[in-house]
Amino acid sequence: TTVTLEYSRPQARGRTLFGELVPWDVVWTPGANWATTLEVDADIKINGADIPAGKYSVWAIPRPDRFTMTFNPEDRIFHFMKPDSTDEQIHVSVDPDVGPHAEMLTWSFPAVTGDAATLRLQWGTTSLDMQVLVPPSRAVALAEDQMARYVGAYDVTITEGIGWPTAAQLEVYEQDGMLRGQFPFPMHPGDELAFDMVPAGQDLFNPGLFHDGELFNIEMGVIFDFGEMADDRAVGVSMRSANGFFLGEGPRAR
Numbered sequence: 001t002t003v004t005l006e007y008s009r010p011q012a013r014g015r016t017l018f019g020e021l022v023p024w025d026v027v028w029t030p031g032a033n034w035a036t037t038l039e040v041d042a043d044i045k046i047n048g049a050d051i052p053a054g055k056y057s058v059w060a061i062p063r064p065d066r067f068t069m070t071f072n073p074e075d076r077i078f079h080f081m082k083p084d085s086t087d088e089q090i091h092v093s094v095d096p097d098v099g100p101h102a103e104m105l106t107w108s109f110p111a112v113t114g115d116a117a118t119l120r121l122q123w124g125t126t127s128l129d130m131q132v133l134v135p136p137s138r139a140v141a142l143a144e145d146q147m148a149r150y151v152g153a154y155d156v157t158i159t160e161g162i163g164w165p166t167a168a169q170l171e172v173y174e175q176d177g178m179l180r181g182q183f184p185f186p187m188h189p190g191d192e193l194a195f196d197m198v199p200a201g202q203d204l205f206n207p208g209l210f211h212d213g214e215l216f217n218i219e220m221g222v223i224f225d226f227g228e229m230a231d232d233r234a235v236g237v238s239m240r241s242a243n244g245f246f247l248g249e250g251p252r253a254r
Contacts, residue, residue, distance in 0.1 A: 007031035045133040099127035156250035
């Protein structure tokens with residue numbers, strides 16, 4: 001899922017921003033010139049509010065203790081042409097915080113995970129964080145002959161100190177048309193043992209994790225690599241983190 005913010009960047013220039021330059025309780029676009037826009041190519045949630053795929057102009061009503069952010073489906077609006085209230089608008093409440101001074105108004109994504117991100121607005125010493133949640137999609141199913149390359153059991157020796165047993169067997173199998181994996185322990189507390197093997201490149205997979213029978217996250221921080229083949233079957237597996245930290249490896253047992 002791609003989330004795009006397009007905006008102009010006014011400068012503070014020593015002015016008192018909120019409560020003076022930007023009055024309290026007055027509709028304002030957090031940018032300048034043409035209204036700031038947010039565009040998403042799939043449905044998301046922001047602070048729990050459903051944001052359907054599309055493009056929106058972004059508006060805010062600042063208050064000392066709470067900002068109301070509004071996503072308006074009419075996206076091409078100049079900043080002083082403030083939109084009328086409609087049923088199609090989506091409103092989100094955001095608590096402001098105090099942070100390091102940002103001379104230029106800045107939107108950013110300071111934290112991104114497999115199924116979520118933090119969307120941050122900063123100007124002056126005011127900072128607003130919004131949680132973006134993206135429902136993960138199911139993995140693309142591999143063809144039967146492709147899955148056969150990986151199906152089997154692997155005796156994996158695991159790096160000490162990461163919170164998992166230091167030795168375990170990884171089972172890789174086909175179920176209901178999907179390639180799945182399973183260790184005898186959960187990857188995180190509360191995870192189900194079985195997970196989807198989500199294609200991440202040639203012979204590479206990320207685990208798609210389940211809670212209560214529902215896929216809730218693609219764990220992009222763990223990569224299974226079945227790169228070495230013999231007779232078109234994987235002879236072993238290695239595991240690493242997204243930044244290359246070695247997590248474990250082992251040969252095919254059967």
